[in-house]
Structure formats: structure tokens, C-alpha cells
Amino acid sequence: MPQQLNAASGDFERRFLDLLAAKREVSEDVDAAVRAILADVKQRGDAAVVDYTNKFDRVSVSGIDALRVSSAEVDAAEKACDAEVLKHLDLAASRIRAFHEKQKPSDLDYTDDAGVELGMWWKPVEAAGLYVPGGTAAYPSSVLMNAIPASVAGVDRVVMVVPAPDGVLNPLVLAAAKRAGVTEIFKIGGAQAVGALAYGTQAIKPVDKIVGPGNAFVAAAKRQVFGTVGIDSIAGPSEILVVADGNNDPDWIAADLLSQAEHDTSAQSILITDDADFAAAVTQAVDRHLATLPRAGIAATSWAEHGAVILVPSIEGAIGIIDRIAAEHLELAVDKPRALAAKIRNAGAIFLGRHTPEAIGDYVAGPNHVLPTARSARFSSGLGVIDFMKRTTFVGCSPESLAKIGPAAIGLAAAEGLDAHGRSVAIRLNRG
Amino acid sequence: MPQQLNAASGDFERRFLDLLAAKREVSEDVDAAVRAILADVKQRGDAAVVDYTNKFDRVSVSGIDALRVSSAEVDAAEKACDAEVLKHLDLAASRIRAFHEKQKPSDLDYTDDAGVELGMWWKPVEAAGLYVPGGTAAYPSSVLMNAIPASVAGVDRVVMVVPAPDGVLNPLVLAAAKRAGVTEIFKIGGAQAVGALAYGTQAIKPVDKIVGPGNAFVAAAKRQVFGTVGIDSIAGPSEILVVADGNNDPDWIAADLLSQAEHDTSAQSILITDDADFAAAVTQAVDRHLATLPRAGIAATSWAEHGAVILVPSIEGAIGIIDRIAAEHLELAVDKPRALAAKIRNAGAIFLGRHTPEAIGDYVAGPNHVLPTARSARFSSGLGVIDFMKRTTFVGCSPESLAKIGPAAIGLAAAEGLDAHGRSVAIRLNRG
Numbered sequence: 003m004p005q006q007l008n009a010a011s012g013d014f015e016r017r018f019l020d021l022l023a024a025k026r027e028v029s030e031d032v033d034a035a036v037r038a039i040l041a042d043v044k045q046r047g048d049a050a051v052v053d054y055t056n057k058f059d060r061v062s063v064s065g066i067d068a069l070r071v072s073s074a075e076v077d078a079a080e081k082a083c084d085a086e087v088l089k090h091l092d093l094a095a096s097r098i099r100a101f102h103e104k105q106k107p108s109d110l111d112y113t114d115d116a117g118v119e120l121g122m123w124w125k126p127v128e129a130a131g132l133y134v135p136g137g138t139a140a141y142p143s144s145v146l147m148n149a150i151p152a153s154v155a156g157v158d159r160v161v162m163v164v165p166a167p168d169g170v171l172n173p174l175v176l177a178a179a180k181r182a183g184v185t186e187i188f189k190i191g192g193a194q195a196v197g198a199l200a201y202g203t204q205a206i207k208p209v210d211k212i213v214g215p216g217n218a219f220v221a222a223a224k225r226q227v228f229g230t231v232g233i234d235s236i237a238g239p240s241e242i243l244v245v246a247d248g249n250n251d252p253d254w255i256a257a258d259l260l261s262q263a264e265h266d267t268s269a270q271s272i273l274i275t276d277d278a279d280f281a282a283a284v285t286q287a288v289d290r291h292l293a294t295l296p297r298a299g300i301a302a303t304s305w306a307e308h309g310a311v312i313l314v315p316s317i318e319g320a321i322g323i324i325d326r327i328a329a330e331h332l333e334l335a336v337d338k339p340r341a342l343a344a345k346i347r348n349a350g351a352i353f354l355g356r357h358t359p360e361a362i363g364d365y366v367a368g369p370n371h372v373l374p375t376a377r378s379a380r381f382s383s384g385l386g387v388i389d390f391m392k393r394t395t396f397v398g399c400s401p402e403s404l405a406k407i408g409p410a411a412i413g414l415a416a417a418e419g420l421d422a423h424g425r426s427v428a429i430r431l432n433r434g
Numbered sequence: 435m436p437q438q439l440n441a442a443s444g445d446f447e448r449r450f451l452d453l454l455a456a457k458r459e460v461s462e463d464v465d466a467a468v469r470a471i472l473a474d475v476k477q478r479g480d481a482a483v484v485d486y487t488n489k490f491d492r493v494s495v496s497g498i499d500a501l502r503v504s505s506a507e508v509d510a511a512e513k514a515c516d517a518e519v520l521k522h523l524d525l526a527a528s529r530i531r532a533f534h535e536k537q538k539p540s541d542l543d544y545t546d547d548a549g550v551e552l553g554m555w556w557k558p559v560e561a562a563g564l565y566v567p568g569g570t571a572a573y574p575s576s577v578l579m580n581a582i583p584a585s586v587a588g589v590d591r592v593v594m595v596v597p598a599p600d601g602v603l604n605p606l607v608l609a610a611a612k613r614a615g616v617t618e619i620f621k622i623g624g625a626q627a628v629g630a631l632a633y634g635t636q637a638i639k640p641v642d643k644i645v646g647p648g649n650a651f652v653a654a655a656k657r658q659v660f661g662t663v664g665i666d667s668i669a670g671p672s673e674i675l676v677v678a679d680g681n682n683d684p685d686w687i688a689a690d691l692l693s694q695a696e697h698d699t700s701a702q703s704i705l706i707t708d709d710a711d712f713a714a715a716v717t718q719a720v721d722r723h724l725a726t727l728p729r730a731g732i733a734a735t736s737w738a739e740h741g742a743v744i745l746v747p748s749i750e751g752a753i754g755i756i757d758r759i760a761a762e763h764l765e766l767a768v769d770k771p772r773a774l775a776a777k778i779r780n781a782g783a784i785f786l787g788r789h790t791p792e793a794i795g796d797y798v799a800g801p802n803h804v805l806p807t808a809r810s811a812r813f814s815s816g817l818g819v820i821d822f823m824k825r826t827t828f829v830g831c832s833p834e835s836l837a838k839i840g841p842a843a844i845g846l847a848a849a850e851g852l853d854a855h856g857r858s859v860a861i862r863l864n865r866g
Binding site: 084086087089090091093094097100101104105107110112114118119120122123125127128141142143174210211229231232236251253254257258260261263264265291295296297301325339340343346347348349350351352353354355357358359360361362363364365366367368369370374376378379380381382383384386388392393394395396397398399400401404407408409410411413414415417418419420421422423424425426427429430 | 516518519521522523525526529532533536537539542544546550551552554555557559560573574575606642643661663664668683685686689690692693695696697723727728729733757771772775778779780781782783784785786787789790791792793794795796797798799800801802806808810811812813814815816818820824825826827828829830831832833836839840841842843845846847849850851852853854855856857858859861862
């Protein structure tokens with residue numbers, strides 16, 4: 003049974019704060035182990051990567067070449083995939099690409115009234131590394147979601163690393179990589195793979211940015227190489243907030259709540275509704291679904307331990323609560339979802355109306371499914387094309403425009419006590 | 435005497451790698467001390483902030499109210515400023531605001547061929563915190579550069595913290611805050627100020643994002659509160675790369691190199707030129723300038739220890755070197771700077787042509803002077819309006835459009851073993 007909160011009751015604020023503050027993850031301290039692996043990879047390069055891979059992935063390869071995935075291997079993997087699933091993957095890839103193409107930012111380039119040329123150029127990073135977890139967490143949809151934005155941004159090299167424990171690799175992951183514009187693939191994982199991407203080895207040229215989910219070792223390694231390379235945010239357990247009035251089918255809403263809960267026992271599913279009877283009906287529907295779901299054990303634990311049902315006097319009045327939750331995924335199962343969405347400030351992704359289950363966004367809608375967790379939608383965004391680009395601003399002065407704005411720079415430099423700053427301007431105005 | 439490198443010589447690659455890898459900063463390990471301060475501020479709130487402020491800033495106030503800067507105090511500070519300098523500050527603020535207004539991103543909202551509503555809304559963060567160093571490093575220009583983008587983004591609360599050691603505060607910093615749209619000011623600093631912004635206290639409501647430069651304690655505190663709030667990048671020592679052919683006045687270029695060198699002994703100034711005689715003339719000009727500059731001690735140390743002159747066979751051929759340096763500030767003192775700039779991938783900000791000294795960008799040009807250091811221009815950007823905003827993507831399906839794309843989601847969910855995902859779609863297609 004999930005927590006039941008009532009926004010109209012006296013203890014709501016205290017209980018809501020507890021819900022927001024609840025830790026859902028046990029953080030493992032693997033910093034020292036990761037530091038040693040990274041230092042070794044930095045020093046010994048491929049040899050270290052091969053040693054750690056043999057040890058942690060229980061393989062026995064003699065060199066890095068055996069860990070490089072050839073295009074023939076990719077093609078063979080693709081042939082091993084179900085043809086129908088490949089068609090679905092094609093649809094997903096093309097829809098994700100189409101949406102991300104529309105995200106491409108525009109440069110800025112103009113001359114202002116003072117005659118100063120001003121602007122900003124967007125350029126892709128040269129190389130990106132994509133970490134893909136191995137084993138059961140190897141999701142082809144995540145390959146598409148992480149690699150396609152890099153490809154659309156125009157990144158030259160998209161290097162995928164994916165561990166193949168015991169030599170086993172999900173062929174759909176390779177088929178997804180082919181569709182997503184990945185240019186190099188290595189069967190390596192863990193901190194050693196992150197180190198290879200960040201520092202480079204003899205066989206793997208360093209990248210500029212590393213993205214993708216991973217276990218505690220991968221997360222710690224990404225934190226430690228940050229600065230040498232850029233990284234994406236460190237993802238926490240998944241979350242959904244469903245806002246639903248009483249005019250919904252409880253079975254549908256229950257399925258949506260469970261689609262997050264089945265990810266992980268630390269996932270969180272929250273329902274906000276203004277209808278107590280509907281809330282009860284959803285809770286019962288959850289139990290009915292659980293009876294037939296393969297991942298019922300995980301989903302039931304997540305729902306019981308982290309789930310919540312919040313009863314509110316009105317949906318409109320719940321906007322403050324919605325913004326404070328700042329959910330990764332927000333479903334608005336109401337009549338006028340756009341009007342409600344317009345009033346909401348914080349959410350990773352919004353799913354509008356009764357016919358837009360969150361899962362459609364996990365696979366084929368088009369927007370990215372890599373989204374801010376743990377309330378970070380207050381200040382951060384889902385993965386996008388601009389995460390693989392950077393901006394360079396520019397200024398160009400003529401002697402005339404410098405004469406117009408230069409004196410203010412000289413005056414401010416003097417006020418800040420930075421005389422060489424002032425002199426570099428003054429000397430060009432013949433006031434040096 | 436700075437290092438002299440010649441791109442045509444056999445030892446260039448080795449020496450260039452050494453130059454790129456050279457550490458210019460001594461990192462202080464203050465993590466434990468900062469952790470204790472943050473925990474105390476989180477627990478005791480204002481009382482802890484007051485205690486640390488009395489101790490570290492050598493003041494003796496009895497409560498947080500004495501540390502809040504009233505608008506009357508701001509007005510009085512403004513009156514104490516030189517009228518001419520205020521005019522310069524006005525020009526700077528209006529030019530910075532004008533440039534950043536043009537950075538405001540556009541939303542995306544469309545319906546695709548399948549009938550799916552898709553898009554992305556940009557929203558400002560609700561509250562931003564701006565850290566401003568006290569004492570001699572309190573630069574009014576930095577207040578403008580950090581606060582104006584937040585103001586343009588539409589952030590509701592822009593909270594500035596600035597320590598006033600011994601009760602002393604630079605009045606120009608308050609005058610800049612007034613022009614930059616700062617909404618609250620507290621005379622607090624160090625890790626305690628960062629903690630107050632991140633966790634909130636009785637008097638200071640928490641913010642969502644913290645930006646601005648600071649000492650080792652401030653940098654460590656920002657790293658530790660990251661996740662609770664967003665932060666900007668941790669700035670390293672400043673750098674300039676000047677690319678100049680022989681048709682420049684050596685005195686001008688020398689002044690530009692010194693305008694970075696005077697910041698800090700760990701700043702770095704590099705000249706790339708294709709003219710050995712010009713290189714020698716610049717080196718001599720640097721020495722002449724140093725004889726008359728107030729901050730000659732700092733500038734001379736920076737130039738001798740971290741400066742470099744790189745002789746290249748041709749400017750065009752130096753693009754690879756320029757990109758590998760990925761300088762914070764890049765001056766292109768050549769005839770056709772735009773043609774050269776178009777080929778460059780990595781730079782924080784570019785200054786075009788012989789009449790655009792970098793210092794013009796520090797104060798009045800318009801683009802931001804908070805820029806990526808230490809080669810991070812390979813993957814990150816200067817501060818901008820979007821750093822105070824976040825994107826929420828959205829999807830809206832009708833029964834018809836869900837019927838078109840839903841089956842692929844069901845198929846992929848099945849391939850990934852996530853049955854509740856598939857069910858949440860199938861149930862709406864009457865296939866549940």
C-alpha cells in the first residue's frame with residue numbers, strides 16, 4: 003500500500019516534505035576503487051583496459067582488438083534480431099531523429115547601433131562517448147536516445163562502450179547503435195571504459211563528452227573525469243507523477259504508475275487526484291495488474307515503499323505541489339492538459355491527455371527519455387542536441403566602434419584596478 | 435621569459451603536450467571543513483550563518499537581519515560612487531542586457547504527420563543565487579555578467595551573496611547589483627553563504643541554481659551542494675590565446691597578453707604567430723609595458739611561468755593547435771578574422787581583428803565574460819540566458835495517433851522485458 007496524503011489535512015506539509023526528502027538510493031562508496039582504476043588506465047592504456055575487462059567481465063582476450071566491434075559483427079547481430087522488432091526500432095530511430103533535428107539551435111550574428119559585430123556560433127563537440135550498461139539493463143532504446151542527439155548535433159566520432167559479461171552482448175543494442183550513428187564500438191565497461199574514453203588509450207582516441215547511464219562505478223568514474231571531459235547528469239531512480247481527475251479509467255492510470263514502478267525497486271510513482279473514489283479504484287487496479295505482471299515483485303516493492311497517492315481539493319490548486327515534486331515524467335490525464343501544462347514550471351517531460359501514456363515517450367514519441375530525476379527538473383533538462391554542442395560568442399570592433407564603447411571599458415578597468423586591461427583598449431584609441 | 439615553441443621543430447608535439455597538461459593551480463583540500471560548515475548551516479540555519487560570518491568576516495552582528503542589504507543601503511552606496519563610473523556601468527549593463535536578450539531561446543510546438551503533438555517549452559528557474567567574492571576580487575563587472583542573464587531569463591528571485599570582511603563592501607558592487615536585476619542581497623560569503631542558498635534558512639529562501647566565482651571554500655561548497663541545486667562550472671585561472679600575424683603593432687598585442695597576465699600569477703597568455711621577428715618584438719614590448727604597470731609583479735610572474743610564444747609556419751596551418759588549446763579568450767589579429775574563425779571549433783569567446791582587444795569583452799561588448807577555462811571550451815560554453823532556464827519536452831497523442839505509433843512501443847517494451855510499459859499503451863488500444 004502506498005502512502006496516502008491529503009492536501010487538505012493539517013499534517014500535509016510535514017508529510018509532503020518527508021516524501022520529497024526521502025532517499026530512495028543507497029549510495030555505495032566506490033570512489034577509491036574507481037580512482038585506482040582510472041589512474042591505471044591513464045598510465046597503462048589498452049593493457050589496463052584489457053586486464054580489467056578480463057577480470058570483471060569474465061572473458062580472456064589477449065588484446066584490445068578483440069574488444070573492438072567490427073561492422074561485420076554489427077551486421078551479423080542485426081541479422082540475429084527479430085525482423086518485426088527491427089522495424090519498430092527503425093520507427094523509433096526515425097521519430098527520435100526527426101524531433102531532435104528540430105532542436106538544432108541557430109547562430110546569432112548582427113551588427114549593433116554602435117557598429118560592433120556581435121554574435122554566437124554553435125559548434126558540435128568533436129567526439130562523444132556513450133556508456134551503455136551490459137546484461138539485463140542493456141536497453142536498445144537508450145542507445146537511440148543517447149546517440150541520436152550526438153549524431154544530429156554533428157559530432158564527428160560517437161564512441162560506444164558496452165560491457166559484454168561472459169562475452170554476451172544483446173544484438174538489439176548493436177542494431178540500435180547502427181541506426182543511431184555510432185561510429186566506434188568497444189566491448190568494455192565499468193570505470194575502465196570511462197577512463198579509456200576520457201584519457202584515451204593507444205586504440206581509443208579520447209572524447210570530449212561522456213553520456214549514458216551506469217552502475218555506481220560508472221557514476222563515480224564520470225564524476226571523477228568531469229573537467230577532463232564533459233558529462234551528462236548522474237541519473238537517479240526513475241519517477242512518474244500522474245495527475246488525473248475522476249474521468250479516467252483506473253486501469254489505464256494504474257498501468258502508467260506500474261510502468262515506472264517495474265523499472266527498479268527504488269523507482270517512484272505518484273498519483274495526484276481530486277477524486278477520493280478514483281484514488282481508491284486506481285489502488286485496486288494496481289493490485290489487479292500486479293497479479294499478472296512478470297516484474298510484479300519489483301513493481302510491488304517500488305509502489306509499496308515509494309509510491310504515493312495525494313488527494314487534492316482541486317487539480318488547479320495542485321500546481322504548487324506539482325512544481326515542488328518537479329517530476330522526471332508528468333502525465334496530465336485531464337480534459338485540457340495544455341492549459342494545465344502552461345501553468346507548470348518544473349517537469350522533465352509532460353504527457354498530455356488521457357491517450358498519452360508515459361511509455362510512448364520511452365520509445366517512439368520522439369523527445370528524449372534521458373530526463374532529470376530527483377527534483378532536478380527545477381534546474382536541469384532532458385538530454386538534447388545542445389548537450390553535444392557548445393557556444394562561442396564573438397565580438398568585432400572597427401576603429402570607430404571601439405572609439406564609441408572603449409572609454410567605458412577603460413573607466414571600468416580603472417575602477418577595478420586592472421590597468422593592463424585599460425591600456426589594451428586605450429593604446430588602440432591613441433590614448434596609450 | 436615565456437616558453438618559446440616552434441611548430442616546425444621535432445620536439446614540438448612533446449613540448450606542446452606539456453604546455454597543455456601543465457597544472458597552473460594548487461588545489462587546496464578543504465572538503466572536510468566545507469562539509470562541516472554545510473551540515474551546520476543545513477541544521478541551524480541563520481544562527482550558523484551569523485556565527486560563521488562573525489568569525490570569518492571579523493564582524494559582530496547579532497542576527498541575520500544585520501546582514502541583509504536594504505534598498506536604502508544600495509541607494510546610499512550608489513550615491514558614494516563616481517558619477518562617471520556609474521555612466522560606464524550603465525552602458526555596460528545595457529549592452530550586456532541587449533546581447534543576452536537576443537539569446538532567449540524559442541519554444542517548439544508542432545503536430546507531426548502521425549498526428550502527434552510534440553514540442554519543448556523553455557522556462558526560467560524560479561530562483562538563482564549569485565556568489566560575489568569580497569575584498570579586492572569584488573568586481574562590479576562580474577555582478578553584471580552573472581546576474582543579467584538570470585534577469586533576462588525571467589528568474590523570479592536573484593539572490594546575491596557577497597562577504598563584507600570587516601564590514602567593508604565595494605559600493606560599485608551594489609550599484610552593479612541594482613542595474614543587473616538582483617532582488618535580494620546578503621553580506622555573507624564562504625561555504626556558509628553557499629549552504630544558505632542551497633538549503634535555505636529562516637531568512638533566506640532556497641534557490642535552484644548557484645553561479646559565480648569564489649575561493650577554494652566556495653568552489654568546494656558548490657561541488658558539494660550540486661544535485662540539491664544546479665551550479666555553473668568551476669572556473670579555473672584565466673587564459674588568452676592571441677593569434678597575430680606580423681602586421682600588428684607589437685605594443686598592442688603585448689598589452690593584450692598582459693591584460694590576462696595581470697589577473698593572477700596562474701593566468702596564462704599565449705601568442706601564436708607566423709613571424710619570428712614579430713614574436714621577438716612582442717616579447718620586448720611586454721617588458722616595456724611591465725615597467726609601468728601597477729600590477730607588474732603579478733603579470734611578470736604569470737608571463738614568465740605560464741606564458742608561451744608559439745611560432746607556426748602559417749596561421750592557417752595553426753588551426754589544429756588553436757583547437758587543442760581551446761582557449762577561454764581567443765583574439766584573431768589578422769586581416770580576415772571571420773574566415774579564420776569559421777574554421778575554429780574550440781574557443782570560449784573570439785575577438786575579431788586588430789581593433790578588438792579582449793578587455794572590451796570583459797566590460798562592455800555585450801557577450802558574457804564568464805567563460806570556459808582549462809580546455810573545457812571543447813565541451814562547454816560561456817554563461818548565458820539558457821543556463822538559467824530549463825526545457826520541458828511534451829507529447830500529446832490522440833486515440834488515432836496512439837494507434838499509429840503505439841504498436842512499435844509495445845514491441846520494443848516486450849523486447850526489453852518491460853511488460854507494464856507495453857500494457858500502459860496496449861490497454862488504450864483495446865488490446866490490454
